[in-house]
Amino acid sequence: MNLNITGHHVEVTPAIREYVKGKLERVLRHFDQVTSSHVILSVEKLQQKAEVTLHVKGKDIFADATDADLYAAIDLVADKLDRQVVKHKEKVSNHTHDNKRQPAE
Template identity: 75%
Template sequence: MNLNITGHHVEVTPAIREYVVTKLDRVIAHFDNVTSVNVILSVEKLKQKAEVTVHVRGKDIYVESDDANLYAAIDSMADKLDRQVQKYKQKVSDHNHDALKHQSPEA
């Protein structure tokens, strides 16, 4: 898995990088098919923003969150991403289950 963390108008310090990696590891542990993750951290006046795009097989999952505190924005982003990944995983699981259910048995 490739992980790319970028900062716009903010320096990505080792502490911030470690915090983001810790949060994303918790989320991505649910899902095996992640090929790459792009994180963009930005500051616009009083708004701290965290965006993430997770590339999985067949889909890109995009989540963004903003807050007055960058760490709070990262927390919120991780929670939203967790819900999106679980939703996608459930959808794929249901789709595979339905495909198996509709197959005709061989004679």
Template identity: 75%
Template sequence: MNLNITGHHIEVTPAIRDYVSSKLDRVIRHFDNVTSVAVILSVEKLRQKAEVTLHVRGKDIFVESDDADLYAAIDAMADKLDRQVQKYKQKQAEHNHDALKHQVPEA
């Protein structure tokens, strides 16, 4: 998995980088097909914004969150991403189950 963390109007310190990667590791444990992750951290006046694009086979999952505190924005982003990944994984499992159900048995 390729992890890219960038900052707009903010310096990405090693502490922030470690915090983001630990939060994303928790999400990515649920799903093996992640090819790359792009995280953008930005500051707009008094709002701290965190956004992530997760590239999986056949789809890109995008989540953004903002808060007055950067760490709270990262936490909210990770929670949203976790829900999106679980939803996508559930859809994939249902799709595969339906495909198996509709196969014609051999005679």
């Protein structure tokens, strides 16, 4: 998986980079068909914002979160992504099972 982390008005330190990688690995345990991900960390006045876009086959999954603390914003966005990825995985698995046809008699 290709991981791209960008900081707008915030320096992406190695500690922040490792924290984001750890949170995304937790999300990817549920669904391993993610081709790339783009993380944008930004500061707007007193609010820290984290945005993540996951590129999966046939769909892009986007989530964002805002908090006073950057690490808390990363936690929130990871939780949102986790729920969305599980929902997408269930849709994909249900869709493939519905297509199986009964043999003709």
